[in-house]
Amino acid sequence: MIGLMIRLKLTLIRNSWRVSIGQRIGLVVGGLFGLWAAGLGVVLMLALRFAADDTWAAFGTLVAGSLLVLGWSVVPILVSGVDETLDPARFALLPLRARQLAPGLLVAGLIGVPGIVTSLVALASLVTWSRGVLPLLLAVPAAALGVLTCVLASRLLTTAAARLLAARRSREMGAVLTVLLLSTIGVWPALLSHRMAGRSFSADDATRIADVLGWLPFGLPWAAPGDAATGHALRGVIRLVLAAALVGGGTYLWSVLLDRALVDQADGGGTRARVGGSLLDRLPATPMWAITARSLRYWRRDPRYLVGVLGVLVGGTVPIIAIASQPSSGPKVILLGAGPLVGSLLGLTTSNDLGTDGSAFGAHVLVGVPGRVDRAGRIVALLVWGVPLALAVSLTGAAFSGRFELWPGSFGAALAGLLAGLGASGIAAALVPYPVPEAGSNPFRSTNGGNARSALGQAAVMSATGVATLPAIGLLVVSVVWWAPAAWFGLLVGPLLGAAVLVTGLVIAGRLMDARGPEILASIRRSL
Amino acid sequence: MSIVTTGEQQTPVPGASGAPPSPSVTGGPALELTGLWKRFDQTVAVAGLSLSVPAGSFFGIVGPNGAGKTTSLSMATGLLRPDAGRVTVLGHDLWADPVAAKRLIGVLPDGVKLFDRLSGRELVTYHGLLRGLDRPTVTDRTDQLLRALGLADAGTTLVVDYSAGMTKKIALACALIHGPRLLLLDEPFEAVDPVSATTIRGILHEVVAGGGTVVMSSHAMELVERLCDHVAIVHQGRVVAAGTLDQVRSGASLEQRFVEAVGAPTEIVDLSWLHS
Numbered sequence: 152m153i154g155l156m157i158r159l160k161l162t163l164i165r166n167s168w169r170v171s172i173g174q175r176i177g178l179v180v181g182g183l184f185g186l187w188a189a190g191l192g193v194v195l196m197l198a199l200r201f202a203a204d205d206t207w208a209a210f211g212t213l214v215a216g217s218l219l220v221l222g223w224s225v226v227p228i229l230v231s232g233v234d235e236t237l238d239p240a241r242f243a244l245l246p247l248r249a250r251q252l253a254p255g256l257l258v259a260g261l262i263g264v265p266g267i268v269t270s271l272v273a274l275a276s277l278v279t280w281s282r283g284v285l286p287l288l289l290a291v292p293a294a295a296l297g298v299l300t301c302v303l304a305s306r307l308l309t310t311a312a313a314r315l316l317a318a319r320r321s322r323e324m325g326a327v328l329t330v331l332l333l334s335t336i337g338v339w340p341a342l343l344s345h346r347m348a349g350r351s352f353s354a355d356d357a358t359r360i361a362d363v364l365g366w367l368p369f370g371l372p373w374a375a376p377g378d379a380a381t382g383h384a385l386r387g388v389i390r391l392v393l394a395a396a397l398v399g400g401g402t403y404l405w406s407v408l409l410d411r412a413l414v415d416q417a418d419g420g421g422t423r424a425r426v427g428g429s430l431l432d433r434l435p436a437t438p439m440w441a442i443t444a445r446s447l448r449y450w451r452r453d454p455r456y457l458v459g460v461l462g463v464l465v466g467g468t469v470p471i472i473a474i475a476s477q478p479s480s481g482p483k484v485i486l487l488g489a490g491p492l493v494g495s496l497l498g499l500t501t502s503n504d505l506g507t508d509g510s511a512f513g514a515h516v517l518v519g520v521p522g523r524v525d526r527a528g529r530i531v532a533l534l535v536w537g538v539p540l541a542l543a544v545s546l547t548g549a550a551f552s553g554r555f556e557l558w559p560g561s562f563g564a565a566l567a568g569l570l571a572g573l574g575a576s577g578i579a580a581a582l583v584p585y586p587v588p589e590a591g592s593n594p595f596r597s598t599n600g601g602n603a604r605s606a607l608g609q610a611a612v613m614s615a616t617g618v619a620t621l622p623a624i625g626l627l628v629v630s631v632v633w634w635a636p637a638a639w640f641g642l643l644v645g646p647l648l649g650a651a652v653l654v655t656g657l658v659i660a661g662r663l664m665d666a667r668g669p670e671i672l673a674s675i676r677r678s679l
Numbered sequence: 680m681s682i683v684t685t686g687e688q689q690t691p692v693p694g695a696s697g698a699p700p701s702p703s704v705t706g707g708p709a710l711e712l713t714g715l716w717k718r719f720d721q722t723v724a725v726a727g728l729s730l731s732v733p734a735g736s737f738f739g740i741v742g743p744n745g746a747g748k749t750t751s752l753s754m755a756t757g758l759l760r761p762d763a764g765r766v767t768v769l770g771h772d773l774w775a776d777p778v779a780a781k782r783l784i785g786v787l788p789d790g791v792k793l794f795d796r797l798s799g800r801e802l803v804t805y806h807g808l809l810r811g812l813d814r815p816t817v818t819d820r821t822d823q824l825l826r827a828l829g830l831a832d833a834g835t836t837l838v839v840d841y842s843a844g845m846t847k848k849i850a851l852a853c854a855l856i857h858g859p860r861l862l863l864l865d866e867p868f869e870a871v872d873p874v875s876a877t878t879i880r881g882i883l884h885e886v887v888a889g890g891g892t893v894v895m896s897s898h899a900m901e902l903v904e905r906l907c908d909h910v911a912i913v914h915q916g917r918v919v920a921a922g923t924l925d926q927v928r929s930g931a932s933l934e935q936r937f938v939e940a941v942g943a944p945t946e947i948v949d950l951s952w953l954h955s
Contacts, residue, residue, distance in 0.1 A: 438808060441805055445797065517781065
């Protein structure tokens, strides 16, 4: 059974290579990322071999190992669909018991990028502990138990959470949380280092953290060799026994859950959203307003749009806050740029909105909605809340910049970016749309959704938006360094230029959509 | 009017050959497909398909998997641009004058998602408004359609949470909201329970009784035999038999004619171990 599972997994990987160029790129990117991660881990482990102090070697291996287990536990839950190849539910129709399936599923779980990375790092930890005979003796079972804990944690938690994950709402929330977490990942070290600033991290701190981490399920096996190295061999053995017991208990629990999953399919029923009064009834009864109402609904109900808005807010403010909060120089005035950045990014979010519609856009083609009407409806839906949001960010940025009187310049440039971005995005959406994953599916499949043509189109949209925003940005800069009233000219010039691009974009996009309806539909339905 | 054709060559075909044209339906064709071609990369999906659907008929299109039914219907509704050929809807050339043609047709497409983050009621309302209907008409018709299709209670539920059968029904409501003269339905009875199927049949018959035309594709021969007065068999991207139901089946059952037309599997495999 184990051999069969391994062959199945290998076949699945090989076939996914054959499916399409996109899948291949995905595999290669995943492989490169894995190579990078493995390299990082292995180099760390090798370096720890030569650490001056056993305490640091123990601390390093413990933290790295715990992170591995944590990653295996959390990632599959947050991002369902990362690895559905050997989903236990797919074996439900076969007359198999968990006892027969479990070993094969565990071993097959190790095949693939994460499994190889983990195994390499675990092997490298043996090199670390070649610092002494006793530590090495403990390191061998520790590495094996550590790897087992990783795979088991991921299987146990996904099986346990399967019912929860099958529900649309929780899957979608998981995707939103993940994107948020990853998009802010660059900021966390900076924030942490702020916290730690002025305090050095001592060996005592390391010991204190290791004491806690080493007794948690994540760290149990990884802490054992360090114990031996620092003269607590008995404690190390106790940890190993506990870790083995944990793996044994976990396997039992998992097989119980698996048996249940095999007979009782999680179907994700139960949670059904109900909605009351509708925007569609309140806005005027014309096709354009209907599209506006529908788009507004989607900005609120479709997790992909929510992710987009969150991404704009994070991406548009965090870098600027990061620069402004540098303790050294503190160029607070750069906060005036938050509004323009958020405005432009907001305009650009619609550059593939037809792709986000997916095949549902077919309804517009079937009805024969005029392209201009379609585009206008979508633009209005974004302006309704986009303008107030840009104003709020501009005002907030100005307030913290210390030059609040310059807010008109910031808002003017924000409007220029928003309007021009919307105009240019409309053309890109009609000319180079590309398919995106459906709501609630794995958001990382999108990385290879577009091709070179659509990437070029997106770049063109950004350049056009940038050029149209330039005069307003220039006036904002002038107002900062030279003549404050220029800010008010920015409030005049920015929206005017932006509106000009918007109207031009609307007309061109409308014609393109009229002429290319079926072609747009074909390229956004192209299988991922 | 009925025609018998295998694409452009007009060779005799099993089923309809020799039968006289049916006098039962008069007037020009509601839908006329002439020499449609569509190629995807190396595969030719539709190879010179021609078909004439008489106005006021209930027209069934049958064919094996991959015969080109969905591709043909997509080209007939404006979803997919044909490589060659013409589509005429009640006298309007669909690809030359899409606005006029699309106004007259209602479509239940296959493999096209709905805007499923709307509730059922919102979705039908949306389609009504897109079609340019006024508010009272949209509200009235949405209510009636939801009630007729047994979706009144599910009107406030998001379509993404609907079952497959409910999704089919709400899509049908969207196709009907503007009172089209020509209905093009791709597998309208797939995943629909028997009770709903009866409801849908009633609605479709009402469309035909009111002088409208219904074209549906289906795998289910008995269903087509029971519902449709005209039928076409599509195979390998062409029409291999078409005409009134009686012409096409000419004494046998539709299923027999169908198997004859597309060719039965040739290899006989011994499966006697299934008896154990």
